[in-house]
Amino acid sequence: MTQRPGTRPGNHERVVELLRTRGPLTRADIARLLDVSRATVSNVVGALYQDGLIVENGSPGPGGPPKQGRPGTLLTLNPAAGAVVGIDFGHTHIRVIVADLAHTVLAEQLRPLDRDHDARDALRIAATLARDALAAAGVKQSMVLGVGAGLPGPVNTLTGTVGSSSIAPSWVGLRPAEELGALLGLPVIVDNVGNLGALAEVTWGAGQGAQVAVYVKLGTGIGAGFVLGGRLFRGSCGTAAEFGHMTVDPAGRICRCGNRGCLETYVSLPALLDQLRARHGTELTAVDLIRHALAGDRACVRVLTDAGHRLGTAIAVLGNLVNPDRVIIGGELAAAYELLLPPLRSALLRDALPFAGAQVTVCKGQLGDRAVALGSVVTVLHATARLADRARAVAAAAR
Ligand SMILES: [Zn+2]
Structure with missing residues (x-):
């Protein structure tokens, strides 16, 4: 990463994290949210732009950014720098969304599910839908930062197991993150649908x-x-x-x-x-x-x-x-x-x-019935520390 005089590595990481978790922001938004000067933001944004990590208005500009940037111009992470898969396991459906790091939904898949489904069948269907959605989005697996998945039941974050719930009984005691991760060859983060709906609405909705x-x-x-x-x-x-x-x-x-x-x-x-x-x-x-x-x-x-x-x-x-x-x-x-x-x-x-x-x-x-799948995307975008190794591998694949 290019280092310019007057910029600190900490500020680079903070700007990248802010754009990853919040989506499109102006330079003024970034200065306010990080409590730093506009001049600092301009320096950091200039360096990140030259490194190809961020783009203006969702499209990479030729050469370099304007010297100061227009005040209202939205910045995002480079959409080509990686993607995320979000999965919603409902009582009677599976929804899969693929989004890029600029918070743009690239593809979506939906399939009905029997209320009395077998959990491992549901995981296999989800893995197939995720592969289909990635293919439809034109995203290689090497570019996927991670997979988020929502279940309508309590998920123990210490053990990764699903507790008793209204979901089909075959889910109880299962470690869905491990099982889905093995099917897809990707890191998977599983959470409760209430948590994920909340994340989605706060990030993109009401x-x-x-x-x-x-x-x-x-x-x-x-x-x-x-x-x-x-x-x-x-x-x-x-x-x-x-x-x-x-x-x-x-x-x-x-x-x-x-x-x-x-x-x-x-x-x-x-x-x-x-x-x-x-x-x-x-x-x-x-x-x-x-x-x-x-x-x-x-x-x-x-x-x-x-x-x-x-x-x-x-x-x-x-x-x-x-x-x-x-x-x-x-x-x-x-x-x-x-x-x-x-x-x-x-x-x-x-x-x-x-x-x-x-x-x-x-x-x-x-966000209606897409809230949980979108929240599953957001939870991966928030998991900076947990997915640090994977993020480095995706960044290397993007070069
Ligand atoms: Zn109760």
Whole structure:
């Protein structure tokens, strides 16, 4: 790497890390986020540009950058310098996304999955989809920095194993990062879908600019993720933000986790559909529920209103504990956001400390059903230290 007078290696690495984790930024953004002078940023950016590590507006310029750069010009890492694969293992689907280091999605694959699938079959399908997506994107395996993968269950970050969850039973006790890594010949980072959805929304969606963001994923299960100061908070072994298993009624129904009266037994999609059996039978789907509710069906409106109240009370507890400035509602039930928000907000303001309740903005996620796969990309982009050896190998392959 070219070293210029007046620039320090630490600043080069900080600028590269910032562009890798945040995506396109102006020189002014970089100066503000790193708390350094514009002159320092210009020197560092000039050196990185000459080394081919960064580009302006996504395309390498001939010769060199303008002396100071236009104030609003966006800088990114060189898209040719590597790529990342993100995988979302849903209950009934696998989604794969390939993105470059400039945060551009290059290819995407989606395949349905049986709810009672075998975990190792799912890993093999994901490996095939990842290879297909890399081929479609024109990315060689030697240029892949790493693979991120999201599972709808707790992943122990100390052992790499999947804990008990609503995912198919064959996942429990498996070490998916090791198994998928062996299939693909690439480093794999596995995390919970709530954590990854949070990372994606903070990086590319409704959580941008938040200081303390809480992402709540409402679907077959209830997940969450906390991003504090731009960094995911996983707790001591990866099970932080298991929001769905917060006890809301010690005398309530038995939950799949073995506890009684968890939030998930009241507001998950299966719980809501179960409450509507007497009126709508057993064939009702999530899409039906939301469509009926929007058309004014009393039972569907009532079930979503009650769910909104439950969620608001539970989010008020989070509000008091971690004092977020943004709560992002994602997952399949976010399609009912307009119906959930009024009761949710009312209960949140009633139950949270006034400061905490007034501080928080509740909003709908912007990334929809791509959030987890995109978050799987982001988690690799954040894993600078863990993937340092691989990053050096990819950089060598790029030359
Ligand atoms: Zn539970």
